[in-house]
Amino acid sequence: MALSLQAFHTFSLPSQCSQLCEITDLTQLQLLTFDSPFCILGEGSNxxxxxxxxGTVIKMATTGVVIVERDNDYLLEVAAGENWHQLVAYTLKKGMPGLENLALIPGTVGAAPVQNIGAYGVELAKFIEYVEYFDIATKQLIRLSCQQCEFGYRESIFKHQLKNKAVITCVALALPKLWQPELSYGPLQQLESVTAQTVFEQVIKTRNSKLPDPYILANAGSFFKNPIIENQLLSELLVAYPQLPHYYYDEHHHKVAAGWLIEQAGLKGYRIAGIEVHQQQALVLVNHGGSEGSDLIKMIQHIQQQIWQRYQISLQHEVRLMNNDTECHIGLGELA
Known part of the structure; x- marks a missing residue:
């Protein structure tokens, strides 16, 4: 029997799946056949x-947090189904700061390492001690160190070598007792009183001012990655666009703000069917309803074409897109 997926992904396009399996106990994973196709899902916010x-949608809903105090840090072993933002709030309440810059990022803890979530100058990889996953082939639990996870900007081994081969079951985070704030981004630079709590509150305030609540207005958060471009191209762009926000990535590359590029291209408020470039934050696409997947594909391609023509930058979507049996990627003028 077909089941509606509209309530299981925050962009809320009308869609159905053949089977939905909610995992509340890891022993359930042993019983699954993982016949292709299958899709691992947290809260569906990305x-x-x-x-x-x-195919079968496998929703991770396991819960639990174990805290181990060590000499220099706290080790948190967190089940995959825990809500990410609730975990951040919990750590501050317990006097274990560090994650405050990552407040209000939607989704589950298990989904967080897949794309190495990040915000306001901090990436999750900074705190990862290990990630535990269920190996689909051997039905064993395996732990990978932070280095073995091969983290990069919105990247990890789970998007490549371990794609469709692993189900993340637990994420272990090491939070140093010696707290150092990260205040390099935007509104955090103006904070007068710097504590983990004030950073947490400012991040929430800023995100709420820019990002619509997906449970009020359907969206999938930041839709596009901030492009990483060569220094030569950046130098050329800064002549024409001196206000272009840019951040050091490595000695040969800088990261530029995708939302700024889209906004300066005049695309805020641009609409195809019920899908719109958000009026307050151009990095977000919202779904007013009455739309299909084909409308979203047209919107993505239109934005990519406009950004390429204006800046010679290839914009990549950050959000995971699923077609009828697999994940797909939309590039300039094509569906791959």
């Missing part, structure tokens, strides 16, 4: 189903 999914 996944969009473009069409009906001809």
């Amino acid at each position: 996944t969009v189903f473009l069409s009906d999914y001809q």
